[in-house]
Amino acid sequence: MDDIRLVIITGMSGAGKTQVIREMEDLGYFCVDNLPPTFIPKFAELCSQSAGRVSKVALVIDTRGREFFDTLIQVLEDMEKQGIMYEMLFLEAADETIIRRYKESRRRHPMAPHGRISEGIARERERLDRVRGRATHIIDTSGLKIAKLKEKIVGLFASEREFERMNITVVSFGFKYGIPLDADMVFDVRFLPNPFYVESLRRKSGAAAEVGEYIWKWPITQQFMEKLGGLVDFLVPNYIKEGKSQLIIAIGCTGGLHRSVFVAGRIYEGLRDKGYKVNLEHRDIKHNDVEEHPGRC
Structure with missing residues (x-):
C-alpha cells in the first residue's frame, strides 16, 4: 500500500480537527470523519484497490468514538506489522484555549457531556497520552490563527507539485x-x-x-x-x-x-x-x- 498516503488526524477535542479536515479536502485528500479505528486497515485496502483514483486519505479518529477509540493503539501496531504505512497528526491546545472555544460554540465536551469542560479535558488528556506518543506531527493550535494553521497543513501534507x-x-x-x-x-x-x-x-x-x-x-x-x-x-x-x-x-x-x-x-x-x-x-x-x-x- 505504498501508493496510498494515509494520514490519521487525532488529538484534543476543540483543538481544530474540523478546520484541518477542511484544509485536507482542499489538498485533494479523501476525508472521513469519526471513523472507528478497527475499520482503518480495511479502508486503506479498499483505497489501494481504486486503481489510483484514491491516493491520499485523511481519517479523523478521536474520543468521540467512545469505546471504539480504545482499540486505536492495537490497530496501529497491527498495521505496522502488516507494513501499512501511515502518518499521524496530533492536535492539541492549552486548557484555557479549549475552554474558551467550547464556551463560544456552546457545545458539550465529549468527555464531560454533563459535567465541567475542565474535567472533560483532564480525562481526554489522560486517554490520549499513549496516542500522542505515536504522533508523526504535533501542532499546538493555542493562539494560532486559521491562516497560520492552513500554512502548516499545506507545508506538511501538500506535495511540491500540488503546492x-x-x-x-x-x-x-x-x-x-x-x-x-x-x-x-x-x-x-x-x-x-x-x-x-x-x-x-x-x-x-x-x-x-x-x-x-x-x-x-x-x-x-x-x-x-x-x-x-x-x-x-x-x-x-x-x-x-x-x-x-x-x-x-x-x-x-x-x-x-x-x-x-x-x-x-x-x-x-x-x-x-x-x-x-x-x-x-x-x-x-x-x-x-x-x-x-x-x-x-
Whole structure:
C-alpha cells in the first residue's frame, strides 16, 4: 500500500480537527470523519484497490468514538506489522484555549457531556497520552490563527507539485453585465484606448490580432501590463503559500469584448508560461455581435 498516503488526524477535542479536515479536502485528500479505528486497515485496502483514483486519505479518529477509540493503539501496531504505512497528526491546545472555544460554540465536551469542560479535558488528556506518543506531527493550535494553521497543513501534507499548481482562472467581463461574483481580484481596464471607436475593429474581439495590435501600441497599455504582470507574479506565489486552492482573476472593460479580452489573454499566457495550472474564460463575448469566434488568446 505504498501508493496510498494515509494520514490519521487525532488529538484534543476543540483543538481544530474540523478546520484541518477542511484544509485536507482542499489538498485533494479523501476525508472521513469519526471513523472507528478497527475499520482503518480495511479502508486503506479498499483505497489501494481504486486503481489510483484514491491516493491520499485523511481519517479523523478521536474520543468521540467512545469505546471504539480504545482499540486505536492495537490497530496501529497491527498495521505496522502488516507494513501499512501511515502518518499521524496530533492536535492539541492549552486548557484555557479549549475552554474558551467550547464556551463560544456552546457545545458539550465529549468527555464531560454533563459535567465541567475542565474535567472533560483532564480525562481526554489522560486517554490520549499513549496516542500522542505515536504522533508523526504535533501542532499546538493555542493562539494560532486559521491562516497560520492552513500554512502548516499545506507545508506538511501538500506535495511540491500540488503546492505549485493552484487552480487559476482568468476571466474577462463587461462591467455593464456585472462583476463576477466569485472573483478574488478585479482589475478595471476601461482607461485603456478603446477599439470600439475604430470602425474596422468594432465587431472584432480582443483576441483578434489586429485588435490586440491596436490596444498594445499605446504606451499606457505597455506600462499597465508591466505593472499588472509584476503584481500578479508577486501575488500568486503568496496565495499558494497561504494555502489557497483556487484563484479567480477578473479583468473588466465596458462590454467585455475588446480591452478586457486582450488583457485577460496576456495574463493567461504569462501564467501558463510560468507553469501554473490556468484557465481562460471570456464571459461576456456572447453578449456582443462579433465577426469571429474569439478562441483562446
